[in-house]
Amino acid sequence: MTIVKAQYEVAKQAYGTWGIDVDEALETLKRVPISIHCWQGDDIGGFEVNKSELSGGISVSGNYPGKARNVYELRMDLEKALTLIPGYHRVNLHAMYAETNGEAVERDELEPKHFENWVNWAKEKGLGLDFNPTMFSHEKAEGGLTLSHPDPEIREFWINHCMKSRKIGEYFGRELGTPCLTNLWIPDGYKDIPSDRLTPRKRLKESLDRIFAEEIDEQYNIDAIESKLFGIGSESFVVGSHEFYYGYALKNNKLCLVDTGHFHPTETVSNKISSMLLFSDKLALHVSRPVRWDSDHVVSLDDELREIGLEIVRNGALDKVKIGLDFFDASINRVAAWTIGTRNMIKALLYALLMPNEHLKQLQEEGNFTERLALMEEFKTYPFGAVWDYYCEQMGVPVREDWLTEVKSYEEEVLLKR
Numbered sequence: 177m178t179i180v181k182a183q184y185e186v187a188k189q190a191y192g193t194w195g196i197d198v199d200e201a202l203e204t205l206k207r208v209p210i211s212i213h214c215w216q217g218d219d220i221g222g223f224e225v226n227k228s229e230l231s232g233g234i235s236v237s238g239n240y241p242g243k244a245r246n247v248y249e250l251r252m253d254l255e256k257a258l259t260l261i262p263g264y265h266r267v268n269l270h271a272m273y274a275e276t277n278g279e280a281v282e283r284d285e286l287e288p289k290h291f292e293n294w295v296n297w298a299k300e301k302g303l304g305l306d307f308n309p310t311m312f313s314h315e316k317a318e319g320g321l322t323l324s325h326p327d328p329e330i331r332e333f334w335i336n337h338c339m340k341s342r343k344i345g346e347y348f349g350r351e352l353g354t355p356c357l358t359n360l361w362i363p364d365g366y367k368d369i370p371s372d373r374l375t376p377r378k379r380l381k382e383s384l385d386r387i388f389a390e391e392i393d394e395q396y397n398i399d400a401i402e403s404k405l406f407g408i409g410s411e412s413f414v415v416g417s418h419e420f421y422y423g424y425a426l427k428n429n430k431l432c433l434v435d436t437g438h439f440h441p442t443e444t445v446s447n448k449i450s451s452m453l454l455f456s457d458k459l460a461l462h463v464s465r466p467v468r469w470d471s472d473h474v475v476s477l478d479d480e481l482r483e484i485g486l487e488i489v490r491n492g493a494l495d496k497v498k499i500g501l502d503f504f505d506a507s508i509n510r511v512a513a514w515t516i517g518t519r520n521m522i523k524a525l526l527y528a529l530l531m532p533n534e535h536l537k538q539l540q541e542e543g544n545f546t547e548r549l550a551l552m553e554e555f556k557t558y559p560f561g562a563v564w565d566y567y568c569e570q571m572g573v574p575v576r577e578d579w580l581t582e583v584k585s586y587e588e589e590v591l592l593k594r
């Protein structure tokens with residue numbers, strides 16, 4: 177028996193005394209896909225022929241060597257990261273990762289054929305794909321407005337891009353046998369206090385109605401809309417606020433996507449999940465780590481991440497919440513960034529699966545807050561790490577920090593030669 181297995185057996189006993197079936201928890205965990213965002217690998221550059229500077233009020237800092245310079249390198253780096261992350265996952269693409277054979281193809285002309293290589297790759301690797309229209313880093317988004325722009329021609333361009341994106345999502349879903357989540361995030365907003373909040377919101381609503389007019393089978397494509405409180409350059413007003421999209425999603429049967437960095441600094445997404453799920457069947461997450469602002473730091477196993485995991489698990493929502501990641505750090509090795517952030521997300525789910533959730537709920541119902549707090553605290557030092565290590569071993573990925581050795585060799589052999 178390996179040490180990892182021996183420690184696992186001890187952990188199993190500890191959790192077993194609380195009626196927690198650890199083997200079953202691992203079986204459940206195996207079936208939860210995380211949508212890994214491709215854009216960590218190239219600092220949200222994309223590979224368009226007529227590529228523009230990053231815009232839309234999002235920003236990446238750092239110049240760690242080895243970023244992917246083309247789609248082949250990006251896929252290669254993703255493959256490396258996937259060998260270090262336990263489980264079966266998805267990759268989340270943006271329209272700006274289209275492959276157009278050196279030809280400049282405008283975003284409103286993108287088609288499934290421009291993503292054929294991604295689909296073939298996903299088939300080969302057994303991955304699902306998710307998608308996003310790219311509504312920034314483009315001359316037509318320079319003023320910070322897209323679907324709510326006062327100019328109908330500009331709106332038309334972005335409406336068409338979104339309609340094309342849904343068709344690409346449908347293609348992914350059809351080809352891969354797992355529905356693609358096509359998520360729409362737009363940067364639209366104003367730096368300073370607006371004199372009219374309603375008109376841009378009316379225009380955004382009309383644009384969305386046009387984009388979603390065509391019914392697409394949810395077996396293939398599921399639409400999501402992502403809100404935001406503020407961005408760089410849209411500090412005072414964002415057209416697509418949470419209330420706006422939540423209202424739209426409820427009325428039009430769309431998925432609301434909540435990004436953990438898109439709220440007021442003291443407002444938590446973990447506290448929204450139960451409310452939102454009382455009114456919608458599904459919701460989507462962009463798990464990020466805002467440090468004082470929507471800074472998109474690599475996800476850490478902090479209190480909020482654990483709380484998100486707990487809210488999903490204890491409310492029986494593992495198949496209702498589509499978990500995606502959204503962070504980008506160019507100051508560290510990018511393959512390591514994916515590995516750290518994704519492993520942490522999975523750890524948070526495992527942590528939640530190993531809690532005596534029903535018992536804790538019961539204590540709360542009984543008003544026994546002393547025992548509720550005592551147990552929640554004691555479980556923080558239960559041998560969760562031993563179960564995690566065993567999961568990694570069982571899934572054929574490096575245990576504990578062993579993955580770092582692999583990232584270091586990959587850095588020397590591949591990344592530093594770029």
Ligand SMILES: C[C@H](O)[C@H](O)[C@@H](O)C(=O)CO
Nearest residue numbers: 215234308361435462502
């Ligand atoms: C690149 C992503 O689409 C982007 O990060 C968006 O999801 C977001 O969160 C913007 O702040």
Ligand SMILES: [Mn+2]
Nearest residue numbers: 402435462502
């Ligand atoms: Mn996001």
